[in-house]
Amino acid sequence: MYAITIPEPGGPEALTWAEVPDPVPAAGEVLVEVAATAVNRADLLQRQGFYDPPEGASPYPGLECAGRIVALGAGVAGWAVGDEVCALLSGGGYAERVAVPVGQLLPLPKGLGPTDAAALPEVVATVWSNLFMVAHLRPAETVLLHGGASGIGTMAIQLAKAVGARVLVTAGSPEKLARCAELGADVGIDYRRQDFVEAVREATGGAGADVILDIMGAKYLQRNVDALATNGRLVIIGLQGGTKGELDLNTLLKKRAAVAATSLRGRPIAEKAAIVAAVREHVWPLIEAGVVKPVVDRVLSLAEAAEAHRVVEASRQVGKVVLKV
Structure with a gap:
């Protein structure tokens, strides 16, 4: 697959589109084909060399995504290939595919497409x-x-x-x-x-x-x-x-x-799963009812990740900047 990589820390120009090995879902994980991801300030810090991913996480930036499940790891129940989902990630959203622990998955909210849904999990x-x-x-x-x-x-x-x-x-x-x-x-x-x-x-x-x-x-x-x-x-x-x-x-x-x-990215999987479960219980009904909505400032292609970082770094946006894969 292809992903945005960071061969050397630096400015937005350090983000490099490159061919990388396909991720393989471990037990308790699913493989998501990414349709869209979103930019967070943690991505900027990672690009600058100040915020390494947690041990075992994908080395590529991207803390949330939306897409479709294309493979299941061992022991996964309650999800199926073809399910449309969005997900909280420890990294790897700036890529064509990412492996996700099942506890960090959320169904795509009714009425939203992947571009809007990608702006939700992290925030x-x-x-x-x-x-x-x-x-x-x-x-x-x-x-x-x-x-x-x-x-x-x-x-x-x-x-x-x-x-x-x-x-x-x-x-x-x-x-x-x-x-x-x-x-x-x-x-x-x-x-x-x-x-x-x-x-x-x-x-x-x-x-x-x-x-x-x-x-x-x-x-x-x-x-x-x-x-x-x-x-x-x-x-x-x-x-x-x-x-x-x-x-x-x-x-x-x-x-x-x-x-x-507090921080979110480095929390244990069980703590993230508890947060995601609370979000599904309390927030997803508000989103599906239209009471709460994702706020997307602009949508760029993943190839334009450097420009997206410039926008967020300069605080030129209101809400989220989304990257379509």
Whole structure:
């Protein structure tokens, strides 16, 4: 088969279309013929040499895909050759075929084709696991989402609204904030022109946000805690603003607040399967009912992966950039 490979770490031009060995599904896996995949920031980090795949995972980038099952490994039950699926991956989505553990498979949502479905697994699993399984976001609570126009942000807005939360978002332009509002965001904060801590306090009557989903890491650490409400929960899922920060623990103690940091790619298979099962139970009905929708900014061919990386690296998109195979 052919896949996007990374012979040497570097810029987008490092992505190379090359012939590689066909994957073979192990016991408990299926082989998926990939119709589409999507770009995540983890792919950019892998291309730059900063984020190696977990041991045993495909060496090619791509953390999600949609397609069709073409072969079953030993012991697989409940799935058949020909089933249309989308999947959460540890790698290998930028390829014509990929082997997937059955616990990371999802049926293609009714009413969606593979191009839209490819934009779902990584963001839905990330948002559901962090907002609801870690932070326990509840109806009527206030959540602050950094990067509201990103793939994660656009999905988080919709899921938070679906459970009855009040949604505040940060984004870098009026145009992106307008798109967030269209998806249901109640308050938009232009982080280039506004202090988000003050904006959160103003929007909540001084109370702060009950939950904050953060992609920045060190750069926002203290300010995020300052913006938390009493008993608030900060969940860090990205490090775009650095890895080392300083925090006044007294602020955390006074607020009886919690800080958690999680990643998805390196989790054990059983943990990923539990997240995917929760997504199928709680989120798939919302997608099939049209309450929650994938947000796809543009669709490019897999041969245009370098251009797709440039778009995401410059944050020129709203939602996801999808690659058709």
